[in-house]
Amino acid sequence: xxxxxxxxxxxxxxxxxxxxxxxxxxxxxxxxxxxxxxxxxxxxxxxxxxxxxxxxxxxxxxxxxxxxxxxxxxxxxxxxxxxxxxxxxxxxxxxxxxxxxxxxxxxxxxxxxxxxxxxxxxxxxxxxxxxxxxxxxxxxxxxxxxxxxxxxxxxxxxxxxxxxxxxxxxxxxxxxxxxxxxxxxxxxxxxxxxxxxxxxxxxxxxxxxxxxxxxxxxxxxxxxxxxxxxxxxxxxxxxxxxxxxxxxxxxxxxxxxxxxxxxxxxxxxxxxxxxxxxxxxxxxxxxxxxxxxxxxxxxxxxxxxxxxxxxxxxxxxxxxxxxxxxxxxxxxxxxxxxxxxxxxxxxxxxxxxxxxxxxxxxxxxxxxxxxxxxxxxxxxxxxxxxxxxxxxxxxxxxxxxxxxxxxxxxxxxxxxxxxxxxxxxxxxxxxxxxxxxxxxxxxxxxxxxxxxxxxxxxxxxxxxxxxxxxxxxxxxxxxxxxxxxxxxxxxxxxxxxxxxxxxxxxxxxxxxxxxxxxxxxxxxxxxxxxxxxxxxxxxxxxxxxxxxxxxxxxxxxxxxxxxxxxxxxxxxxxxxxxxxxxxxxxxxxxxxxxxxxxxxxxxxxxxxxxxxxxxxxxxxxx
Amino acid sequence: xxxxxxxxxxxxxxxxxxxxxxxxxxxxxxxxxxxxxxxxxxxxxxxxxxxxxxxxxxxxxxxxxxxxxxxxxxxxxxx
Numbered sequence: 001x002x003x004x005x006x007x008x009x010x011x012x013x014x015x016x017x018x019x020x021x022x023x024x025x026x027x028x029x030x031x032x033x034x035x036x037x038x039x040x041x042x043x044x045x046x047x048x049x050x051x052x053x054x055x056x057x058x059x060x061x062x063x064x065x066x067x068x069x070x071x072x073x074x075x076x077x078x079x080x081x082x083x084x085x086x087x088x089x090x091x092x093x094x095x096x097x098x099x100x101x102x103x104x105x106x107x108x109x110x111x112x113x114x115x116x117x118x119x120x121x122x123x124x125x126x127x128x129x130x131x132x133x134x135x136x137x138x139x140x141x142x143x144x145x146x147x148x149x150x151x152x153x154x155x156x157x158x159x160x161x162x163x164x165x166x167x168x169x170x171x172x173x174x175x176x177x178x179x180x181x182x183x184x185x186x187x188x189x190x191x192x193x194x195x196x197x198x199x200x201x202x203x204x205x206x207x208x209x210x211x212x213x214x215x216x217x218x219x220x221x222x223x224x225x226x227x228x229x230x231x232x233x234x235x236x237x238x239x240x241x242x243x244x245x246x247x248x249x250x251x252x253x254x255x256x257x258x259x260x261x262x263x264x265x266x267x268x269x270x271x272x273x274x275x276x277x278x279x280x281x282x283x284x285x286x287x288x289x290x291x292x293x294x295x296x297x298x299x300x301x302x303x304x305x306x307x308x309x310x311x312x313x314x315x316x317x318x319x320x321x322x323x324x325x326x327x328x329x330x331x332x333x334x335x336x337x338x339x340x341x342x343x344x345x346x347x348x349x350x351x352x353x354x355x356x357x358x359x360x361x362x363x364x365x366x367x368x369x370x371x372x373x374x375x376x377x378x379x380x381x382x383x384x385x386x387x388x389x390x391x392x393x394x395x396x397x398x399x400x401x402x403x404x405x406x407x408x409x410x411x412x413x414x415x416x417x418x419x420x421x422x423x424x425x426x427x428x429x430x431x432x433x434x435x436x437x438x439x440x441x442x443x444x445x446x447x448x449x450x451x452x453x454x455x456x457x458x459x460x461x462x463x464x465x466x467x468x469x470x471x472x473x474x475x476x477x478x479x480x481x482x483x484x485x486x487x488x489x490x491x492x493x494x495x496x497x498x499x500x501x502x503x504x505x506x507x508x509x510x511x512x513x514x515x516x517x518x519x520x521x522x523x524x525x526x527x528x529x530x531x532x533x534x535x536x537x538x539x540x541x542x543x544x545x546x547x548x549x550x551x552x553x554x555x556x557x558x559x560x561x562x563x564x565x566x567x568x569x570x571x572x573x574x575x576x577x578x579x580x581x582x583x584x585x586x587x588x589x590x591x592x593x594x595x596x597x598x599x600x601x602x603x604x605x606x607x608x609x610x611x612x613x614x615x616x617x618x619x620x621x622x
Numbered sequence: 623x624x625x626x627x628x629x630x631x632x633x634x635x636x637x638x639x640x641x642x643x644x645x646x647x648x649x650x651x652x653x654x655x656x657x658x659x660x661x662x663x664x665x666x667x668x669x670x671x672x673x674x675x676x677x678x679x680x681x682x683x684x685x686x687x688x689x690x691x692x693x694x695x696x697x698x699x700x701x
């Protein structure tokens with residue numbers, strides 16, 4: 001950022017450094033690009049159209065005039081097949097980098113195609129700024145060509161929406177959009193800019209933001225919240241009284257950059273950790289105290305540990321229905337629930353907390369570590385550690401290792417052998433997503449990119465593209481399903497167009513596997529519209545048609561290891577379709593609305609309770 | 623139980639829609655709603671009534687406080 005923060009050494013008379021372009025007259029479109037540059041935006045994702053053309057032209061000119069020493073553009077604009085792809089690319093970029101992802105689309109259909117990624121990002125607390133062209137202010141409300149009420153539509157699903165009606169507010173609005181997107185609980189902010197505002201001439205200020213007195217006051221009080229000595233003492237007293245304390249870590253650990261502090265906390269006090277789907281990577285899955293994921297498809301040992309714990313410490317997690325499937329029966333033996341979150345609305349929303357703190361997680365953990373160490377708190381947890389180790393040993397993930405059919409779990413285990421928790425993985429949504437969550441290891445945060453709350457099929461491929469732009473040298477692998485990848489299959493072309501070395505694995509079980517799993521359980525095996533055996537898609541030829549030089553179908557389990565080695569070693573984009581056992585299920589499974597004690601572990605994972613037999617009944621739980 | 627909420631709102635494009643939309647999206651029926659200007663032309667005063675128990679009220683108050691345009695939310699009365 002060229003905006004220099006004043007330091008004590010700086011000229012006392014000039015409290016704030018002036019932007020070099022302050023006072024310059026420029027078009028609204030140029031203001032947009034300048035603010036993006038000032039915010040440190042290094043890549044844009046978007047699709048052009050009539051109402052956004054002035055901004056696209058300004059991006060083009062900016063890139064042409066500011067070529068980097070190596071001849072590359074400072075702010076390349078990556079063009080997807082569909083605006084939804086751009087939104088998920090921005091999301092993948094944001095998830096992998098921790099920076100704000102930026103997408104720029106045109107009015108009407110361009111903006112409405114962006115609704116799904118915006119809602120997806122809001123639900124997973126991912127910071128995005130989405131800039132939409134809009135018809136000119138005088139045409140708004142006239143049913144103009146490519147007009148849609150974007151402010152109304154996005155208001156229901158974004159963190160915030162701005163409709164810029166005055167050109168002199170454009171600069172402050174766009175800068176403020178970044179502030180809102182990344183502050184507090186992060187989320188997507190939409191800025192709807194009429195074409196006449198893009199064309200208007202305004203004087204650039206260089207630092208202006210909107211005052212937002214309400215938002216900023218609330219944000220300040222949350223960001224400045226600190227844990228008092230009394231609060232720390234209460235926490236450690238409850239921890240001392242506990243024999244089986246457990247950490248339940250959510251996406252907030254990743255989002256707030258607190259993974260290393262969580263590791264430090266565990267090193268200091270010895271609490272085992274289970275993470276949510278969004279929290280994967282927030283704690284090294286290869287750590288002896290890691291229990292991997294909990295919840296509907298969590299590991300049996302994590303779910304049993306939740307059943308057994310007497311103290312639950314929720315960090316940046318929100319007890320959602322895939323975790324607390326039945327809230328009253330969730331963690332039934334926990335006498336004490338402690339909860340830290342950045343969003344006050346998440347405290348006591350589902351589960352009543354005995355101890356709570358609303359504030360930045362990194363600072364709260366730091367303070368607890370410091371206080372606990374200073375006061376000599378050293379929980380004695382040898383019995384609990386032994387219990388947890390036994391749970392991991394006795395109820396480990398397993399599957400039919402003798403099947404003649406390729407088991408999806410085996411595919412992931414083989415990939416994991418190569419990646420060792422160091423690759424970036426994106427996924428679609430469904431069975432393959434849960435298998436990937438269960439069988440892959442993650443040593444660091446921001447390597448696991450998945451549509452958690454919204455569960456948007458089609459997320460994986462564009463998210464992988466965005467992640468590769470965030471981490472040019474990283475190995476980025478999209479683990480996808482045949483049905484999920486179809487949703488955004490057009491983005492195969494984006495991978496090759498930009499020469500990205502993304503690896504794509506399609507686990508093909510010829511249909512909507514998770515839907516079939518539920519139909520088997522709850523609808524007597526009537527596979528309404530979830531069987532795709534009559535579909536004639538040849539995925540390998542589709543990939544080849546889009547320029548993949550390495551595209552193969554794996555059908556024999558004997559070739560699994562050699563094919564995966566070759567697939568991952570290929571220098572450039574590669575595409576692997578694996579014909580997996582179509583009947584492979586996701587286990588363990590806690591039925592919707594059920595308690596963890598009713599968990600079904602399947603044929604290959606030992607359960608510690610005799611599961612009740614008899615057919616499950618369809619319910620309103622989802 | 624019926625609750626009256628008093629909300630101070632910045633006069634921005636779509637601000638009222640965002641308040642009404644939040645209540646609708648979270649399954650609350652707004653029984654009554656009045657919007658009035660304040661001494662500050664940039665700020666409107668909303669009075670609205672909704673029904674629900676205390677937990678429901680606490681949650682919708684917190685959610686309303688997350689709206690960027692909202693300056694202040696108070697639980698005015700309950701009957």
